[in-house]
Amino acid sequence: MSTLPDHAELPGAAGPAVLTPPPDGPLLEATDLAVSFSLGSALAARMRHEAHVLHAVDGVDLTIPRGEALALVGESGSGKSTLARALAGLQRLDRGKIRLDGKVLPARRSRADQRKIQMVFQDPYSSLNPRLTVGGMLHELLRVHHVVPGNEVQSYTRELLGLVGLGEEAVQAYPRQFSGGQRQRVAIARALALRPELLVADEPVSALDVSVQATILNLLQDLRAELGLTLLLISHNLAVVRHLCDQIAVMYLGRIIEVAPTETLFASPQHPYTQGLLAAIPRMTFTAESDVPAVQGDPPSPLRIPAGCRFRTRCPIAQPICEQQDPALTASASNPAHSAACHFAFGPVPPREPQAVEAGGPAGTANPATTSEEGARP
Amino acid sequence: MSQPLLQVDDLHVQIAGRRGIVRAVDGVSLEVPAGEAVGLVGESGSGKSMTLRAILGVLPPEARVTAGRVLLDGADLAHLGNSQLNKIRGPKIAMIFQEPMSALNPVMRVGSQIAEGPQVHLGMNRRQAAERAVDLMRRVGIPDAERRYRSFPHEFSGGMRQRVMIAIALSCEPELILCDEPTTALDVTIQDQILRLLTKLCRESGTSLVFVTHDLPVVAQVCDQLAVMYAGRIVERGSVQEVLTEPSHPYTLGLLRSAPDVDHPRSSLEAIPGSPPSLVSPPAGCRFHPRCKFAEEDCTVTEPPLRLIDAGHATACLHFERCLDELRTEGADR
Numbered sequence: 001m002s003t004l005p006d007h008a009e010l011p012g013a014a015g016p017a018v019l020t021p022p023p024d025g026p027l028l029e030a031t032d033l034a035v036s037f038s039l040g041s042a043l044a045a046r047m048r049h050e051a052h053v054l055h056a057v058d059g060v061d062l063t064i065p066r067g068e069a070l071a072l073v074g075e076s077g078s079g080k081s082t083l084a085r086a087l088a089g090l091q092r093l094d095r096g097k098i099r100l101d102g103k104v105l106p107a108r109r110s111r112a113d114q115r116k117i118q119m120v121f122q123d124p125y126s127s128l129n130p131r132l133t134v135g136g137m138l139h140e141l142l143r144v145h146h147v148v149p150g151n152e153v154q155s156y157t158r159e160l161l162g163l164v165g166l167g168e169e170a171v172q173a174y175p176r177q178f179s180g181g182q183r184q185r186v187a188i189a190r191a192l193a194l195r196p197e198l199l200v201a202d203e204p205v206s207a208l209d210v211s212v213q214a215t216i217l218n219l220l221q222d223l224r225a226e227l228g229l230t231l232l233l234i235s236h237n238l239a240v241v242r243h244l245c246d247q248i249a250v251m252y253l254g255r256i257i258e259v260a261p262t263e264t265l266f267a268s269p270q271h272p273y274t275q276g277l278l279a280a281i282p283r284m285t286f287t288a289e290s291d292v293p294a295v296q297g298d299p300p301s302p303l304r305i306p307a308g309c310r311f312r313t314r315c316p317i318a319q320p321i322c323e324q325q326d327p328a329l330t331a332s333a334s335n336p337a338h339s340a341a342c343h344f345a346f347g348p349v350p351p352r353e354p355q356a357v358e359a360g361g362p363a364g365t366a367n368p369a370t371t372s373e374e375g376a377r378p
Numbered sequence: 379m380s381q382p383l384l385q386v387d388d389l390h391v392q393i394a395g396r397r398g399i400v401r402a403v404d405g406v407s408l409e410v411p412a413g414e415a416v417g418l419v420g421e422s423g424s425g426k427s428m429t430l431r432a433i434l435g436v437l438p439p440e441a442r443v444t445a446g447r448v449l450l451d452g453a454d455l456a457h458l459g460n461s462q463l464n465k466i467r468g469p470k471i472a473m474i475f476q477e478p479m480s481a482l483n484p485v486m487r488v489g490s491q492i493a494e495g496p497q498v499h500l501g502m503n504r505r506q507a508a509e510r511a512v513d514l515m516r517r518v519g520i521p522d523a524e525r526r527y528r529s530f531p532h533e534f535s536g537g538m539r540q541r542v543m544i545a546i547a548l549s550c551e552p553e554l555i556l557c558d559e560p561t562t563a564l565d566v567t568i569q570d571q572i573l574r575l576l577t578k579l580c581r582e583s584g585t586s587l588v589f590v591t592h593d594l595p596v597v598a599q600v601c602d603q604l605a606v607m608y609a610g611r612i613v614e615r616g617s618v619q620e621v622l623t624e625p626s627h628p629y630t631l632g633l634l635r636s637a638p639d640v641d642h643p644r645s646s647l648e649a650i651p652g653s654p655p656s657l658v659s660p661p662a663g664c665r666f667h668p669r670c671k672f673a674e675e676d677c678t679v680t681e682p683p684l685r686l687i688d689a690g691h692a693t694a695c696l697h698f699e700r701c702l703d704e705l706r707t708e709g710a711d712r
Contacts, residue, residue: 075565075566075567075568076565179653181653209421209422209592210421210592210633210636210637211421211632211633211636211649211650212649212653213636213637214635214636214637214647214648214649214650215649217638217647218646218647218649221646236565236566238566238640239637239638239639239640240638242638242640242643243638243643243644243647276567277566277567279570280566280567280569280570281566281570281595281640282569282570282573282593282595282596282598282599283595283598283599283640283641284594284595284598284622284639284641285598285599290574291574291575291577291578292574293567293570293571293574293575294567294570295567295570295571296571298535298537298538298568299565
C-alpha cells in the first residue's frame with residue numbers, strides 16, 4: 001500500500017500543481033474501448049439496408065505517458081471527440097477498460113476519479129454558464145469537490161486566474177464580458193481548478209482568431225512546463241499538434257491507425273492515410289504543384305464501414321488482402337514507439353494506383369471520387 | 379498594365395448598430411486583374427466578408443454602401459438596382475459561401491439548382507440546361523452524376539455540397555468568382571480536394587477569383603495577389619510571394635508569427651497582444667498602433683495611407699522598415 005497522501009487532501013497545497021510523485025507506468029492506459037450510438041429504429045434501418053448502430057469508437061487502445069502531450073488527429077466523424085469524451089467519463093462505454101495510475105476506472109466514477117480527468121471544450125461561448133460569474137463558477141466547483149478548505153477558496157481562485165493570465169477583476173465578471181480568448185482561459189482555469197492529472201482539450205483553439213490562438217497555445221505549453229500536466233489534445237490542425245505535442249495518434253473511422261512520436265510521424269508516416277493527411281495540409285509554398293489531391297474521395301459513412309481495412313476504399317496502394325483482412329495496429333520492429341495499422345507498413349509498399357483518370361483525362365471525365373465505390377484494386 | 383476586371387474604389391460600408399455606426403469597411407480599394415486570384419485576409423471583424431458582399435450587392439439589410447464605387451466592365455455595381463444586379467449575378471459574378479448547406483435550397487434537387495442559372499441567364503431550354511448540369515457535376519468530380527442530379531442537398535457530404543456550389547458558380551461561365559471562406563468548414567483532405575479543383579477549373583476557364591479567408595497557407599496555395607485587412611482597411615497588399623516572405627506591415631508580420639507553421643516548428647509563438655478595436659470609434663492615427671510593437675508617437679496622430687514601397691507592393695505603415703529589419707536580424711540568427 002502506498003502511504004502517499006492524495007494531494008487533494010493536502011491542506012495548504014500551494015497552487016494547483018500535481019504533487020504526487022510519479023509512480024511507474026503510464027498515466028492513462030485504455031484498452032479495447034468501444035462506443036456506439038443507436039440511431040432510430042432497427043426496422044427502419046433494415047428497410048434502408050443500413051446499420052442502425054453507429055460505431056463511433058471501435059476498439060481503441062491508447063496509452064498516455066505521464067507528463068506527455070498526446071495528440072488525437074483525424075477528420076470529422078473519425079471518433080476523436082467521442083473517444084475524448086469517453087476518457088473523461090462523459091460517454092458510456094460499450095466495452096473496454098480505462099486505467100488511470102494503474103487503477104481501473106469504474107463505469108460510474110467517484111467524485112475523486114472525476115476530478116482526475118478534466119476537459120476543455122471547443123466553443124468557449126457555449127461551454128461556460130452565462131449566468132454565473134467566473135468567481136461564482138469556480139467557487140461552486142471548489143466547494144463541491146472540497147479542493148481547498150473554505151477559507152482558502154478566495155485566494156485559490158485568484159491564484160488559478162493568475163495561472164491562466166487573468167487579473168483579479170475577472171472574479172466578478174460574467175462570461176459575456178470576455179473575448180473568445182479570455183473565455184477559453186476561464187475554461188482552462190475551470191479545468192485546472194480540480195488539479196487534474198490529465199487535461200483533455202477538444203479543439204481548444206479552433207473557434208478563435210489566429211492571433212488569439214497563439215496566446216492559448218502558449219498558455220497550454222507553459223502550463224505543461226509549470227505543472228507537469230499530462231495533455232490529450234484533440235485537433236484537426238496538424239501545425240498546432242506539431243507545435244504542442246510529443247506523440248500523435250491518427251484516427252480514421254473509429255480506429256487508431258497510426259501512433260508515433262511527433263517528429264517520427266512527420267518524418268516517416270507509414271499509413272497511407274497519414275501520408276495523405278500530411279500532404280493535404282495547406283503550406284506556405286506558393287504554387288499548387290498538381291491538380292491531384294492528396295487523398296481521393298470522401299470518408300465512408302460510419303454506418304457503412306468497409307470490410308477489411310477501413311481505409312481501402314480511398315487507399316492508393318490497396319491490394320486484395322486489404323479487403324479480406326483488417327490490419328491490426330502493429331509496432332515497428334526497429335521503433336516500438338511507432339505503430340501502424342496497414343498491411344504494408346514498415347515494409348515494401350505495392351505500387352501506387354495510377355491516378356490517370358483524374359490527372360490525364362479531359363476535363364469532362366475527371367471523376368476523383370469513383371475509386372471509392374468499387375474498392376480500388378490493381 | 380491592362381484594365382483590371384474588377385476595380386473597387388474607396389469603398390465604405392456602414393452598419394447601423396445599437397452603439398452607433400459601425401464602419402465595417404472604411405475606404406477599401408482593390409483591383410482584380412483578369413484571370414488572377416486575389417486573396418483577402420484578416421481576422422473576424424476586419425471587414426473582409428463585408429467587402430466581398432458589397433461587391434455583389436448582397437449585404438445584410440442593416441448594412442449599406444455609403445461611399446465608393448465597384449467597377450466591373452465600366453458599370454458601377456454599387457449603384458445598380460436589384461433587377462440590374464440580377465443580370466450580373468451568375469453570368470458575370472458568382473459567389474461561393476462558407477456553409478454550402480445554408481447556401482443551397484434544401485427542397486430543390488441539386489441538378490435543378492445547377493441548371494437554373496443557364497436557363498435564366500443563357501436562354502437554354504430545360505433539356506440543354508440539364509445536360510449542362512450533369513456535365514458540370516462531372517467536371518467538379520461528383521461521382522455518378524446522372525443519378526446524383528436528382529438528389530437533394532442533405533444527401534451529400536460537406537465536400538460534395540461544396541462541389542455543387544462550385545458547379546452552380548461555374549454554370550453561367552462568370553468572369554469572376556467570389557469565395558467567402560469556402561473550405562473553412564471542411565476537413566483537411568477535403569479542403570485539399572476542393573482547393574485544387576477550384577484553382578484548376580479557374581485556370582482552365584480564365585476566371586478571376588476573390589478569395590476571402592483567415593488562413594494564410596490557403597492563400598499561398600490559391601492566390602496570386604494578397605490584401606491584408608485590419609479594422610475595415612487594407613493595411614498591406616502585393617503579390618502573395620512578396621507579402622508572405624517580406625511582410626511590411628506589423629500586423630501581417632504578427633499574423634505570420636502567431637500561427638504555428640507545420641514545416642518550421644518554433645519553440646514559442648508570438649501572439650499579437652490585445653484585441654481588434656471597436657469599429658464604432660476606432661483609435662486615432664494608425665488603427666493597429668495600440669497593439670503594435672513598433673508604434674511611435676507619430677503613429678497615434680497620423681493615419682498612414684497605403685503607399686507603394688515596391689512595384690505592386692503597398693503598405694499602410696509609417697515604419698515598415700522595422701518589420702524588414704526584424705526579419706533580417708532573425709534570418710541572421712538562424
